[in-house]
Amino acid sequence: MSTMIMRHLPALLIATPLFAAFLMPLVGAAGRWVRTAWVFLGAALTATVGLLLAWQVFTTGPVLYVFGAGDPTQTLPGDAAFPIRIMFAVDALSALMIVIASCSSLAITLYSLNAEARQSGLETFYAMLFLLVTGVLGMVATGDLFNFFVFLEISSLAGAALVAYRIDEGVAVEAGLKYALLSTVGALAVLIAIGILFAQYNALNIAALASRLQFTVLDKVALVLLVVPLAMKCGAVPMHFWTPDSYTTAPSSVTAFLVVSSQASLYGLFRILYTLYGSLLSWATFGWFLIILGVLSMFIGVTMAIPQKDVKRLMAYHAVSQTGYMLLGVGVGLAVLGNRAALEEFGKTAMAGGLFHIFNHAMYKGLLFLTAGAVFYRTGTRNLNKLGGLGHTMPWTMVFFMIGALAIAGVPPFNGFASKLLIYESVFRFSPFLAVVAMVVSILTLASFVKVFHSMFLGARRAEYAAAREVPAAMWVGMALLAVVVMAAGLVPRPFIDHLITPAVNALCDRAGYIATIFGG
Amino acid sequence: MMTRLLLDLPFFTVVLLVVIGLGAMVLKRNLIKILMGLSILESAVNLFLVAIGYRQDGVAPIFTNVPSLHMVLPTVQALTLTSIVIGVATSAMMLSFAMILYKKYGTVDARDIRKLKG
């Protein structure tokens, strides 16, 4: 039994959340407690499967799973010359993303058990949440370009439905429509690119395509059609305009997972640049493309964040800004990928910083959005000018917010510092100017969060929030889970970097290794 | 020359449909018309996928009373079907959003539905 489960983990990774989502309408009819138990069970099982799969990848190497074949590792059916079956190829980078998605989905689902309990239509809410989780897990686990598109659409549709979940607020539906429209146009561009690639090379498998790519003019068109929508989906400036709207109006638990979903797009971007096109690209051009996107996102994100009055909108702009760090770190790695000496000297450190920042960002930004949701849950407002003095009544929420805020600002000993330090020191060797920009953005981030902290939690007790109490248990546990990870990754970053990040960096650089995994070379 | 042109006809149609679809999405102000533009764009992509799957003298891989076994690999057809299914879900969801917005704001004019700013 246990060997069977270990053997089929990639399939279970998708089947478990789907199972939880599909049975939700039936379970919901059985009453509130059954539904709550089912949601908890589904989330816990999904996270377990995800972590087990990641553990398997980190201990025994990339895991390959072919759907519908006689044997899960049989990639070429019969006497075919190219893989036509759908397959999951989970390497260390995918495993890192799976760990991120598993941890935050568990914490977020726990949190939402209390946070959303007052809303109606909860079966649909949880079905959509599980579908969103499925989409994200599928995007990062698949080894097939078309499959990637399908999971991208699943996550976009579920995400848009969840953004618009509070339909009594017109703005929520407006944001949902905007998100759905942009995602669909982006996904259609991705689909055209997939069509172009398939027409030339008769393959949809990423590894098969990578081994055949000739870099013709059409391939360049396809590259643009793949990169631009994915950059938009991860919220990079100048295509960030959907982020603040969607992040603000979505329920907080959903926002925290939308962050993970946009990071799955970031994964897609890296996978396409490093693995699919890889050595065919001009390193410097695309490295600088990512770096410029990153610097723009960092700077514009933080400057837009500072004047915001709505706490979630402010955090959304900070999310754009933090995405910039990831793009900067990985972009520097891409720019020196052809130069072995520079790559070993600082390129891999920069990539490690970028990827570690993805992990850290998902944790502390999730935590921050959850605390904002907790404040909204008790006070009913997100307006910073109206909030104040909550430190007296919601001390735990204040502590969690402090942990998140110090982490995002890159203050030691929290996890944001660990990844930002890697980025600073490696980017400084590449271009001192960029490192200075990154540090300035960090300082501005700190300033912005000090302001938020001051106006939300400090000050005298306010009469209108006298009824505000500490949040219910499940919300507390959800936030505490993320806070513990933030603290752990900040206090002892070494095991995280050695066991999670470095294998992922090596997997990202090793294009030939990825192709060999599929073709059994 | 003529056959070449005929074989390329679907691709010209795809370009035309993409232009019409994007044009409707950018220029029109009515939400329903914007969504219609999106649908046209989706059709363009579907047509593109089917068109690249065309092989001369190949038959569809349907074994029922098939005249020859010289068949095409139906991958693009499968992709198109998937894309159509996704398109149905997207259209349904976005049209219901438009309906809700009409109920809330009393208009489907995209210029009036701009509460989100900053």
Place this chain on the structure above:
Amino acid sequence: MKMTKIVRTTADVFYPFCLAFGLYVVMHGHLTPGGGFQGGAVMATGAALLIVARSYEDITGRLRKGVLKVCEATGLMLFLLAGLSGLLKGLPFMANWLTQTGGWVGKVMEFGPNGGELATGGLIPLLNVGVGIEVLGGLSIILLYMISGTKEKKP
């Protein structure tokens, strides 16, 4: 909005035929063009016909949202369980372990043209049926929700 009696009666007469044709498309999905989604969509057309011919209040008695929701969930479960069933045989997810086994969906066939033998395809007809039920439920619910938006105000 209520249509005339002629329209309503015609819709009632055509409804079973719509369902039957949809079911045909679903059942023959592995032999002819069509399949679960297309057949389910044809069946949902029957629901659309009823909805167009009658008022919203009339229709909720015949098409219940609860039943349709159950349809949706059951169809999806059937699909997923059929996919997972291969795991018990030691085969991967979605492996077609029923084909060529001589069972009631796995008649042993030779490779090549066939005259439309329905009992073939192994797992695929089961998946088609699952998808068909799901699409019938899903699309009908969408139609019902959309029509509920146009509900007329009582004078």
